[in-house]
Amino acid sequence: MLATLKEILPEAYRKRRAVGAFNVANYEAALGVIRAAEREKLPAIIQIFQRLFLSEKGSDLAGTLLRMAHRCSQPIVVHLDHGGSAEIVRAALAAGCSSVMFDGSMLEFEKNAELTKYAADCAHALGASCEGEIGHVAMGDENAITTVEDAVRFHSATGVDALAVSIGTVHGFYKSKPKIDAARCAEIAAALPSVPLVLHGGTGTPPEDLRAVIENGVSKVNIATEFMDTFLKSTRRELEALGDNFLPIDKFMDPVVDDCAAHAARLMRFFAGK
Numbered sequence: 001m002l003a004t005l006k007e008i009l010p011e012a013y014r015k016r017r018a019v020g021a022f023n024v025a026n027y028e029a030a031l032g033v034i035r036a037a038e039r040e041k042l043p044a045i046i047q048i049f050q051r052l053f054l055s056e057k058g059s060d061l062a063g064t065l066l067r068m069a070h071r072c073s074q075p076i077v078v079h080l081d082h083g084g085s086a087e088i089v090r091a092a093l094a095a096g097c098s099s100v101m102f103d104g105s106m107l108e109f110e111k112n113a114e115l116t117k118y119a120a121d122c123a124h125a126l127g128a129s130c131e132g133e134i135g136h137v138a139m140g141d142e143n144a145i146t147t148v149e150d151a152v153r154f155h156s157a158t159g160v161d162a163l164a165v166s167i168g169t170v171h172g173f174y175k176s177k178p179k180i181d182a183a184r185c186a187e188i189a190a191a192l193p194s195v196p197l198v199l200h201g202g203t204g205t206p207p208e209d210l211r212a213v214i215e216n217g218v219s220k221v222n223i224a225t226e227f228m229d230t231f232l233k234s235t236r237r238e239l240e241a242l243g244d245n246f247l248p249i250d251k252f253m254d255p256v257v258d259d260c261a262a263h264a265a266r267l268m269r270f271f272a273g274k
Contacts, residue, residue, distance in 0.1 A: 002066065002069040002078065003076060003077050004128055005077055005099045005129035005131060005162050005220070006129045006161045008045075008075050008077065009220060010196065012196065012219040012220075016215050017219070017271060017272045017273055018199075018210075018214045018219050019044065019220055020044055020221055020264065020268045021046075021047050021077075021198075021221065021222045022044065022046060022223050022227050023048075023049055023081060023223070023224035024048070024061075024065075024227075024228075025049070025052065025061070028231070028253045028257050028260065029231050029260050030064070032258075032259070032260025032261040032264055033046050033264045034046075034068050034069075034072050034076065035257070036260075036264035037072060037076065038074060039265055040268050041074060042268045042272055043074055043076065043077070044074065044077070044264070044268065045099070046076060046077070046078055046079065048062060048080055049081050049082060049224070050081060050088050053080070053083075053088045053091045053092055058092065059091065059094075065078045066078055069098075077098055077099050078096070078098050079097060079100065079101065080092035080099070081222070081224070082101060082103040083100055083101050083102045083119065086102075086122075089119045093123060098129070099128055099130070099131065099161075100119060100123050100129075100130055101131040101132070101133070102119035102120075102130065102131075102132060103133050103164075104133070105133040105134065105164075105166075109134075109154070112133075112154070113153075113154055113157040113158055117157060117158045117159065120132070130158075130160050130161055130162075131161065131162040131163070131198055131220075132158050132160040132162075132163060132164065133166075133198075133200070134146055134150050134151055134163065134165060135147075135150065135165050145184055146167065148184075148188050151165060151192060155195055162195075162198050163192070164197070164199075164200050165185070165199075167184050180205065180209040180212070180213065182209065182212035182213050185218060186216035189216050189217025196219035196220060197217045198218065198220040199220070199221045199222065200222045201222070203223060203224065203226040203227075204225075204226065207270065214271065223267060226263075227260070227263060227264065230260060231256060231259075231260055234256040234259040234260070238256060
């Protein structure tokens with residue numbers, strides 16, 4: 001069933017659990033997430049990176065994901081990840097996404113708040129949900145830790161349904177062992193009771209750090225790099241095994257879907273405390 005962040009994250013927050021958010025760029029990876037959600041009887045978030053909405057890929061993929069979400073017995077959010085402009089947010093909403101993120105984390109506070117509020121208002125008018133980010137989560141480099149004051153001011157100014165904060169994670173694979181500030185996460189959660197927090201950069205984050213932040217308000221964990229890496233490595237393995245032989249593509253992709261489903265299911269269980 002199609003859902004929004006507002007429909008699934010508050011319960012996860014109350015139970016000190018998190019929902020896995022997996023970036024996909026094709027049907028087979030998405031099918032892995034759907035099968036994992038069915039198998040584990042848990043909700044899931046399937047994310048489309050904003051770049052895909054710069055061409056027809058985003059809308060076409062969104063249409064596929066919406067059909068898959070509607071036939072799934074578990075709540076599935078179809079979410080725009082890191083929307084970089086108002087135009088991309090509107091395109092994702094027009095394509096039927098049930099949730100969007102506007103990422104203005106590299107902008108000045110006031111401009112970030114202004115544009116994020118616009119995105120939230122657009123989403124809410126259509127019954128969708130909106131995520132915002134305060135404190136930039138970098139790509140493989142150190143980033144500034146979100147302050148409690150900024151988090152409170154930003155949420156008050158935007159009314160987002162979920163708030164992404166920077167507490168030491170990075171996007172992509174880590175270059176060195178991360179220093180996750182679970183204490184800051186707890187402080188933000190205490191200052192914003194009932195506001196689900198989002199952890200970007202879940203790839204490679206040590207399990208003990210993930211558990212600590214989930215117990216302190218993080219209700220959505222983004223997994224992009226490692227999930228797509230699983231897809232690529234599985235595809236490479238199957239290609240090497242196939243050699244010069246022929247196999248219909250749908251059959252060729254079956255083991256890849258299985259690998260993606262197993263990866264997603266393992267993370268879903270962990271995030272849910274199972």
